[in-house]
Structure formats: structure tokens, C-alpha cells
Amino acid sequence: MSIEVRNLSKAFGSFKALDNISLHIESGELVALLGPSGCGKTTLLRIIAGLETADQGSVLFSGEDATDVHVRERQVGFVFQHYALFRHMTVFENVAFGLRVKPRSIRPSDAEIREKVHRLLNLVQLDWLSDRYPSQLSGGQRQRIALARALAVEPRVLLLDEPFGALDAKVRKELRRWLRRLHDELHVASVFVTHDQEEALEVADRVVLMNQGRIEQVGTPREVWERPATPFVYGFLGDVNQFQGRAHGGVVDVEGYALQTPEHASAQDAKATAYVRPHEFDVRRGAAGDEGIVTTFSRAYLSGPSAYLELVREGRENPIEVEIPVSEFQQLNPQNGETLVIRPRNAQVFLT
Numbered sequence: 001m002s003i004e005v006r007n008l009s010k011a012f013g014s015f016k017a018l019d020n021i022s023l024h025i026e027s028g029e030l031v032a033l034l035g036p037s038g039c040g041k042t043t044l045l046r047i048i049a050g051l052e053t054a055d056q057g058s059v060l061f062s063g064e065d066a067t068d069v070h071v072r073e074r075q076v077g078f079v080f081q082h083y084a085l086f087r088h089m090t091v092f093e094n095v096a097f098g099l100r101v102k103p104r105s106i107r108p109s110d111a112e113i114r115e116k117v118h119r120l121l122n123l124v125q126l127d128w129l130s131d132r133y134p135s136q137l138s139g140g141q142r143q144r145i146a147l148a149r150a151l152a153v154e155p156r157v158l159l160l161d162e163p164f165g166a167l168d169a170k171v172r173k174e175l176r177r178w179l180r181r182l183h184d185e186l187h188v189a190s191v192f193v194t195h196d197q198e199e200a201l202e203v204a205d206r207v208v209l210m211n212q213g214r215i216e217q218v219g220t221p222r223e224v225w226e227r228p229a230t231p232f233v234y235g236f237l238g239d240v241n242q243f244q245g246r247a248h249g250g251v252v253d254v255e256g257y258a259l260q261t262p263e264h265a266s267a268q269d270a271k272a273t274a275y276v277r278p279h280e281f282d283v284r285r286g287a288a289g290d291e292g293i294v295t296t297f298s299r300a301y302l303s304g305p306s307a308y309l310e311l312v313r314e315g316r317e318n319p320i321e322v323e324i325p326v327s328e329f330q331q332l333n334p335q336n337g338e339t340l341v342i343r344p345r346n347a348q349v350f351l352t
């Protein structure tokens with residue numbers, strides 16, 4: 001089932017939590033809502049779920065207006081970070097709960113419930129835990145049971161709010177890969193909220209970047225990573241160096257280096273900011289007349305296959321961070337205080 005959000009706005013008092021949000025999610029798609037704390041991700045998810053009402057706009061499921069459909073009738077499955085399982089019920093009973101409370105006329109028989117719960121527990125690969133109580137499970141197992149419980153009522157839409165937020169890094173990584181596989185098997189529309197960019201980029205088909213109640217960009221992980229649409233997205237996804245300069249006739253003067261920006265060919269002496277990722281520089285030992293940004297090597301640290309160099313410039317507070325392969329660093333072997341000249345291989349320029 002597809003989800004469409006049209007011109008949604010929501011205010012809490014005078015605070016605009018969502019400001020004219022529109023979004024289309026296809027059936028079978030796994031979409032991540034990504035953004036800093038307080039940008040409105042959870043509010044948007046809760047409105048899609050029917051747990052919160054919007055001030056303006058509508059939510060459509062498969063093209064039908066669901067704005068006034070009650071949460072119970074929306075066939076939405078939820079998994080929240082702290083969505084507690086019922087402590088006094090076994091794993092089996094937790095998963096069966098949604099089926100047992102259905103109205104008598106549509107409630108499955110005991111045998112059907114048993115069959116279905118075991119199928120779901122197999123799906124989340126935890127059938128062997130069916131007689132345990134939640135307190136006897138690990139955090140990751142609890143989240144998988146919460147997911148099985150959400151799936152029991154055959155949701156048409158799966159909504160996950162930081163489902164793995166409270167888990168340690170290794171378990172998180174395993175669970176998100178597992179979620180991806182599960183989503184592909186089920187072929188529902190899934191939306192999950194995260195503030196972890198790595199999680200969003202690794203798992204989602206498309207990423208929705210939000211900031212202050214608005215959508216900054218929607219795209220595949222590759223699109224948003226390689227072609228950030230706004231300075232906010234550039235800064236939010238990964239480390240980036242910023243250079244202030246002036247754009248004139250397709251060239252930006254970045255601290256003495258003439259950076260080509262054909263996309264701003266018509267700009268005449270406009271204020272510009274160039275964004276360059278740490279791994280997008282060529283670094284060489286300074287020689288007279290070298291074209292590039294002149295810096296002084298301050299220090300470096302090695303991490304895995306990369307060396308991270310901190311380069312300073314006279315009169316500027318923030319150092320430039322540059323990432324090069326360790327082998328290149330060892331060859332260069334820069335000494336403290338030595339002059340290094342760097343050139344951006346790739347940059348994105350926004351007029352400001």
C-alpha cells in the first residue's frame with residue numbers, strides 16, 4: 001500500500017513542528033526520515049499512524065484519504081524504541097495479543113492464532129524463545145519480538161520510530177540488515193525514523209532529510225550523499241569543510257585558489273560557500289608558485305586505511321580536515337609546521 005502525505009502542517013502552540021510537508025511512499029519502499037533532534041520526524045510518523053492529527057493537509061493510503069480514519073482501522077504496525085512488551089505475558093502471548101483482542105466475528109480460531117504466531121516467530125528467527133518472558137530476552141531480541149507483534153495484525157504500513165536506538169552499535173548493525181531483508185520479504189510500505197545517518201544511508205531505499213519541520217531533500221542514499229541539495233544536507237551528512245569566497249563568471253575564489261563553478265556562470269561577485277569533503281582533496285608539499293590553498297600541517301591521526309590531517313591557515317580559526325590513504329600519508333611524511341598545498345578535486349558551491 002502506498003502512502004501519500006499532502007501539505008501537512010502541525011503546530012504545538014506557536015511552534016511549527018511541521019511546515020507544509022508533502023511526500024509519496026510507494027508500496028514496497030523502505031523510507032528513512034532523517035534529521036536532527038526536534039526536526040519533526042516523530043510528529044510526521046505519528047500523523048501517518050493516526051496517533052496525532054494535523055492542523056492542515058491530508059494522509060492518503062493507496063490514494064484514499066485516511067485523515068479521518070481511526071488509528072485502529074488504519075492497519076498500521078508500529079515499533080517504537082521503548083515500546084514495552086507486556087511483562088506478564090510470554091513471547092508467544094505478546095505476539096498473539098493483537099489477534100486475541102480482535103472482535104469475535106473476525107477473530108481467528110485458537111489453532112489459527114497458534115499457527116500464525118509460530119510463523120511470525122520463525123520470521124523473526126526467535127521461535128525457540130516463545131515460552132520466555134520479556135525480562136529473559138536481550139534488547140535486540142525484544143525489538144524483534146516487538147516487530148513480530150506489530151506484524152501479527154497484517155499491517156499495510158510499517159512505522160518504526162528509532163527502533164534500534166537503545167541498542168549497542170554491533171546489535172544495531174545486525175538488526176538493521178535483518179530489517180532490510182524482512183521488509184523485502186513482506187513487501188509493505190515501511191517508514192522509519194532515525195537520527196543516525198549511517199543507518200539511513202545503509203538501509204533505506206530513499207532518505208527524507210528534515211530540518212525545522214521542513215523537507216530539505218528526498219532522494220536515494222547515493223543521491224543525497226553525492227548531490228546534497230542544500231547546505232544543511234551537506235553539513236548533516238558526513239564531515240565537510242566550508243570555504244567562503246566570491247563567485248564571479250563561473251569561478252569562485254577560494255582562499256587564493258580559483259575553483260571552477262560552471263553552474264554559477266551568471267553570478268557576478270556573489271557571496272559563495274564551497275563545501276568539500278575531507279577525502280576530496282589532492283595534497284602536496286608546498287613549492288613556490290603552486291596553485292592551491294596554502295596550509296600548514298598541524299597534526300594527523302591514522303584510523304583504519306585512512307590518515308586524517310589537520311591543516312591550519314593563518315588568521316583562520318577552523319582547521320581543514322583532509323583524509324588521504326595511509327600509504328599516501330607515509331609517502332608524504334609531513335613534518336609539523338611544514339607547508340602543504342591542497343586542491344579540491346570536487347566541491348559544491350552554494351551562493352549565500
Ligand SMILES: Nc1ncnc2c1ncn2[C@@H]1O[C@H](COP(=O)(O)OP(=O)(O)OP(=O)(O)O)[C@@H](O)[C@H]1O
Nearest residue numbers: 012017035036037038039040041042043044193195
Ligand atoms: N505534544 C507536544 N507538545 C508540544 N511540543 C511538542 C509536542 N510533540 C512534539 N513537540 C515539539 O515539536 C518538535 C518536533 O518534535 P518531534 O518529536 O517530531 O521531533 P523529532 O525530530 O522526532 O526529534 P527526536 O529525534 O529528538 O525524537 C520538537 O521541538 C518538540 O519539542
